Amino acid sequence: MQTHDVIIVGAGHAGCEAAAAAARRGARVALVTLRADDPGTLSCNPAVGGIGKGHLVTEIDALGGIMGRVADAARLQSRLLNRSKGPAVHGPRAQVDRALYRAAMAEVLAELPTLAIITAAVEGLLVERGRVAGVETSVGRLSAPAVVLTTGTFLGGVMHIGSQREAGGRVGAQASDLGAALRAMGLPVSRLKTGTPARLDGRSIDWSVLEWQYGDGDDPRFSRFGICSAAGNGRPPIPCAITRTNAETHRIIRDHLGESALYGGHIDSVGPRYCPSIEDKVVRFGDRDGHQIFLEPEGYDDITIYPNGLSTSLPLHVQEKFIRSIKGLEQVVILRPGYAIEYDHVDPRALTPGLGARAVPGLFLAGQINGTTGYEEAAAQGLVAGANAAALALNLPALTIDRTQAYIGVMIDDLTLHGVAEPYRMFTSRAEYRLRLRADNADQRLTPLGQALGLVPPAQADAFAAAQAERDAARALLDTLTATPHQLASHGIEVRQDGQSRSLFDWLRFPAVTHAAARRVWPELASISDDLLASLAVDANYAAYIARQEAEVAALRRDEALALPADLDFAQVAGLSKEMIERLSRARPLTLGAASRVAGITPAALIALLPHTSRNKPTLAA
């Protein structure tokens, strides 16, 4: 029997991030996982980040997390998505090399002295006097006051290829029946599904007829200061290719719909609408003449190609047929068939904003087990759950992040209040304070918080402090330099002659005042780097909008400060209708602000709750 502070079950994206966060706070961590090579395994597409997801990765990084630096070290190419849509929705994304990703993850985890990785299957949870006490594993008992479950799709996982079904968490891995244990503890468990495309042999693809997609020249990274000692790659970026499905592809799929696990009636759980299988696309959007397919390499030294957009659960012979109807893939060899997977997840409304299970103190849940999908969503939750598991074990302050601070806060608030009807993925449209929550200011938003909780490594903290000082100085300079429209005109800058003298910070909002022009007028700007000036210009551009939102943010914070008792019996609250009681009891909001975001709650119901609020902050670590 070993003693740890925190046990993490499963070394997927959530588990690795949870382990790192707990270890950074000084906890002795056991990371228990099925296979030694689990850490850093990308079970689906070989890419990290994207729109909304890229925000999550930069936020994880700002809080001292590891995903950003690992992805940076393993990248094949990287791009900034949504470049023309406005800085608030810029989404950094990297294609990564699977092998390098695993290697970099192993290196980063090895740097954490209080972390032990144990290869074993966790078979049960130990609960003593209503609290978590440890886990039962295939190699014996482990005890700890806090356990984080991050078992991904492995709970009751069933894979489908056509009418073939097989138990398993993903191809080549066994499924786990911890789900039964969770049900027995009173946690609400239900089923979801997702799918993955066939993997193709790159040597059998006719690349010469395809269009290439290259990374961005400036090679954006997730981690601003993260210093990854992992080898990195130093090799040149490699492109993806683009092809399309066509009428013939759609006809083949339509002819064989009955054989699909999805449409043949073998699966009835809910899958993500934004990650539809090709069957879904053909059924729901049959009028389209074709859908784009991205052919993504899985690594520098890997012949495997991931055909992004072709997720399917049709039988292998049909997969072969329809894939070969696509341009460039006429002779393609399938290495592994695509499949759909059904799995158990816990209704995240059973969790606190710190991701602790309300019913079982000491138990934390993170990742796909909470009904999300995606590496980034999993990792972000892992960080929060790991930080809070350490908080519980070592009696440290808890980590909670609200909607005004980060996408992480938006996601956890959505999950714990609304639950999930389909696998939850991050979108920028979910964030109401989108203009404040940018990838380019994640460090300013979160690094001080991470530092206060001991999550940020010293080298990163120092680099952040230096950058912040430089930024403050630059901002002060922009505030001091002023000009009238007349003066600008004398430098050939055409702005409306309204006679209004403005600071350079204000002028940066005007399209005519380009950075090159500003540098011409004010040579002292030489002290500010291009990146920093661009970032300050974004602040200037959004300043008015953000100021307008300030009132809303203040109102939200005010409502968030009004705590509702964790054990409030909504049925006893005078003036609540039956329907309101039901909705509130399911979501169990801990603040008046959270109650206001529960779907269908009326303003009058909020008024009825008001007498039950107090100014005390609720305690969050379960």
Place this chain on the structure above:
Amino acid sequence: MTDTIAALASGRPPAALAIIRISGPAAFAVVQQLAGRVPPPRRLSLCRLHHDGQLLDEALVAVFPGPASASGEDLAELHLHGGPAVVAGVLDAVTAQPGVRLAEPGEYTRRAFASGRMDLTQVEGLADLVSAETASQRDQALALAGGALGRLADQWRDRCLNVLAEAEAGLDFAEDEADVAERLDEAARDQLADMADELAALIADSARAMRIRDGLTIAVTGPPNVGKSSLVNALAMRDVAIVTAIPGTTRDAIEVPIDLNGVAAVLIDTAGLRDTDDPVEAIGIARARARAASADLVISVASAEAPQWTGDGALRLLNKCDLAAPDVPPDVLAVSATTGAGLPALRDWLSHWAHNLIRPGEPALLSHARHRAAFADAESALGDAAMASEPVLRAEALRAAAHAFGRIAGRVGVDDVLDRIFSRFCVGK
């Protein structure tokens, strides 16, 4: 636990009928106790009501199970004979039941609002309905209470959310499906321009709606001693005794409500607008002066003894026609406040004018300053959206517009933007 509330819903007894309403979880238990049974829902049934072995009344009873009732809760109505002793006896018996108490003023409405049976505009409409004095005010309040404005705001919110869904799809999914991005831009601009135009017209019309609700203002002006006050009183058919201003009631003396054939108006007697040392009176006078200055109609009054009009009122009157008979110019109405001569013609003229302005048959929904402000916020947000320099700022402005419309009906909570996106675009890789 929610209390059950009971109150007399009809006028004060004695009356032919009296209706007691009981709302809340114990409502049907009360009926069971008093009537010995709970009659079938939504139908009037004859029941004998007893309490402590005593027959109280023979009444018509109707029960309405929640949430499909007016209050959203279980609701019972007892239609009694309207004698004071009957009503008092039954109310006592009802409130003697466990968990039942007398309702506070407005509590039924509050419960209907709490249970989501009514939105904010309907509550406002109900309040307007109770204080409606003219036919057009009643019609307007009925439309509001019936949810017409709530529906209008919802329709607008819906339109905003549809454009927003397109904009958001362009932000969250443009990388997945190339066609999302192109479809978006021109379509959005056109739609925004149309919406802004329509909204501007609606907002312009809100002046009419507010006039229906607050009444048209008519300032009666002219030199001293032309008989302005007597004219105002004659038009309002009101007791002359009130004319003597009592300090503090100045406003009542100066602003006199009249009903112009179903349209509410206020006559402002500028003879009452004199200087005063009483601070309270001064406030009332300053306010009336301001209202007179912005009146919908200015009437210039002259005396038949000296037919000289000051000011440039849209309507010129010649008062005291019983005392002298000068030539009357064609655009002038001759009246006598004393004999009543010419008053019917004046009333006709005023109703005609009022009806032209108000168009009582046409619904005018933005009758509250709150509604107008929300629509104006939405209009300016849509303007921002059309002008936005980058797509994310356009989406931001559209969110603000949708929220402004949501505020009107008091809608809170999540917008179903993602649902709209998924139903329209093939997104996701």
